[in-house]
Amino acid sequence: MRCAPNPNGPWHVGHARMPAVIGTYKQRYDGWFCVRFDDTDPETKRPDLEAYDAILEDLDYLGFEPDATFKASDRLDIYYDHARKLIDMGGAYTCSCSGEEFSELKNSGEACPHRDKDAETVLSEFEDMIGGVYDSGEMVLRIKTDIEHKNPALRDWVAFRMIDTPHPREEAEEYRCWPMLDFQSAIDDHIIGITHIIRGIDLQDSAKRQGFLYDYFGWEYPEVVHWGHVQIDAYDVKMSTSTLSELIEDGELDGWDDPRAPTLKSLRRRGIRGEAIVDAMIGLGTSTSDVDLAMSTIYANNRELIDEETDRRFLVRDGNEVPLGGSPPDEANPQLHPNHEDRGVRKIPVGDAVLLESDDLPQREERVWLKGLGCFQYTRDTLQYTGEDIEVVREGDVDVVHWAPARESVPVRMRTMEGDVTGRAEPGVAELATDEMVQFVRVGFARIDHVPSGVADDSSDDELVVYYAHP
RNA sequence: GCUCCGAUAGUGUAGUCCGGCCAAUCAUAUUGCCCUCUCACGGCAAUGACCAGGGUUCGAAUCCCUGUCGGAGCACCA
Structure with a gap:
């Protein structure tokens, strides 16, 4: 079998269908497949010299290696x-x-x-x-x-x-x-x-x-x-190499791996595994009618692949600072993963104030459970530590929320399909390495993209950047 | 206009070739419940489809015809 792309740019999500299917057939039936660049129009479908390698990279990301590669222009x-x-x-x-x-x-x-x-x-x-x-x-x-x-x-x-x-x-x-x-x-x-x-x-x-x-x-x-054309839901931009190329040219998108771009490079940067895409493509079959692929299918596949191995962290988006009172513990110790006690707990210094997301701010006199820390009652603009037992949560009277220390948290820029979101994460996030996945509790999965080398500092441009994957 | 092709739940898909075991499979989605230091995972349940009309037949998602809707080609593009 062959995959015969026109080398005019990196692949969008729809392109994954061909390698997914022929690569899978190859594995299943002990077959053979090659990539052949059909680059025989130097004018109206002018090849992009960088696209040859970009496509082979995308193929590698999806988990396939062609048995041979040809260029028609040779x-x-x-x-x-x-x-x-x-x-x-x-x-x-x-x-x-x-x-x-x-x-x-x-x-x-x-x-x-x-x-x-x-x-x-x-x-x-x-x-x-x-x-x-x-x-x-x-x-x-x-x-x-x-x-x-x-x-x-x-x-x-x-x-x-x-x-x-x-x-x-x-x-x-x-x-x-x-x-x-x-x-x-x-x-x-x-x-x-x-x-x-x-x-x-x-x-x-x-x-x-x-x-x-x-x-x-x-x-x-x-x-x-x-087979028919594939449409992907969840994207506003048109899935066409030339359209994407223009958007990048005009600065509407930062590049082929912009989280808003429906490209394989974008999904890769968000920490979505090639396998999750391949499985979704296989599920589409080869019917001649046009099909819509739901991104949620790719997300569900990816979640299944990474959920067990991805540790939990806190990220508070657009936090509201609330002072603490009543002598709570100095350190909170939520688990790294709820299904894996053996991985241990995180150490989050608490300080004298925390950040909460707007939706999580309790009403006056209401109690709230800061996950991994304890129960607090919102009184006179402060969260008073009540020292109550987890039983209050089990009884259903108290909501559990995620939080971040106001002082010792790190600023984070999270890039999503809908644009950038800023927030602050528990300090341990700054210790993570590029490419690691995290699951921000009650937010979703994300890939660590860039960790500042120096000490976290709000005034610095060198910020911690993560790419949001999916819920 | 001419020539092809297709139509099963929100989405994708199985079943269609060789009619009955299909009051239609599985996944995803959505909703509810259970589990849980509220996410995610896991468990349970609910929602939801054979494009329409004729015909053949004891019996049609499946075969035939017509219609409707959708897609593709009719390039010195790929």
């Missing part, structure tokens, strides 16, 4: 050779009609005057195409199919055209005569030995078009499956 001579053979067989002709002219003839089922040229003329004109004698638009090589085919999309399609713009890859910058996807991909699929093709419904007619080519060469066409 293989022009192969395509030229096959075109020559085809011309010998009378299966192709050079045509200098303009696009509109040919389109009109085609739609009425009429052959153009170039169709009956003898093979020698065609071959010599094709060599001139390769030699760059013609300018863009002057000459194409068409596959002779059936000019009266009932589906106009299949009639005498273009196999090679001239492009004046040099290819961005140095190795390919001299070529001017480029194959169209249908030709290049057809030849490569056979030569590489692809037995099964999966591709989008937009290429539904490709198999039929390429069928004419396979008939000329006496080849057998691979099994082919077409």
Whole structure:
């Protein structure tokens, strides 16, 4: 099998579907798959030189390693050779009609005057195409199919055209005569030995078009499956590489890994495992209708993967400072993980005031349980320690909330899909390493992205940054 | 306009080929309860679907026809 991306940028979430499915089939049936960059249009689908590696990185993130990697732009001579053979067989002709002219003839089922040229003329004109004698638009090589085919999309399609713009890859910058996807991909699929093709419904007619080519060469066409488009809920921005590229260019997004971008790099930075994405993609199956993938499915998969191993911490968003009274303990010791007592407890210095989220501020005279610390009653603008037992919580009279010490907490910037949130976390969070996952109690899972090297200081720009993953 | 393709709960999916075991599977979502130092995890329960209409048949999600809705192609893009 093959994954044949157009290297025009890093992958968005939808792109994960192809490697997820063929990678999984490979594992299941002891198969083989390659990545083949179909970079045969240096102009309108101009390849981005950085995208080749970016895509391979994304693939690695998803947990797959291709058995081989090809670049179509390395293989022009192969395509030229096959075109020559085809011309010998009378299966192709050079045509200098303009696009509109040919389109009109085609739609009425009429052959153009170039169709009956003898093979020698065609071959010599094709060599001139390769030699760059013609300018863009002057000459194409068409596959002779059936000019009266009932589906106009299949009639005498273009196999090679001239492009004046040099290819961005140095190795390919001299070529001017480029194959169209249908030709290049057809030849490569056979030569590489692809037995099964999966591709989008937009290429539904490709198999039929390429069928004419396979008939000329006496080849057998691979099994082919077409699937519909994937939409992801939960994103405002359109999931298209070119749209994302523009948004980044305009500064609307910080980069391909901005938490608001529907890209694999973004999910990766948020600490979502490739496996969670792959599993969600597998669940979509391969139906030809368009599907909506719910991000919640990816989140649920990820939660299952990380929940057991992720320790709990406190983060208070937009905290309200409340003084403490009544001599509470100096230190709080909530568990690192409720299901794993053996991991021990955190040590959170309490101080003389704490931060609470607005929703958690108790009403006057109401009691509240600061998780890991104890019971307090809100009296005269302070939280008075009552010393009551956990029984008050079990009886259901007292709510338990998370909190952070007002003084010895660390400022945190949490980047989310809805924008940045600031808050303060228990001091232990500053000791964590980049890439570690945390679960902020009653907030959600997040990945530690950047930990300041020096001592935490509110005035410094070097802040602790985490990326929010999901609830 | 011409040519293809598709339609099962909010979402995804199984079942459709070879009609009955489907008053329709599983997951996710939502809600409620249980557990718990309130999150998460786990347990239990509830919610919720065969696009419509005809036909064939003892029997249709499944086969046939029509309609509706949706998607794709008709490029010198991929």
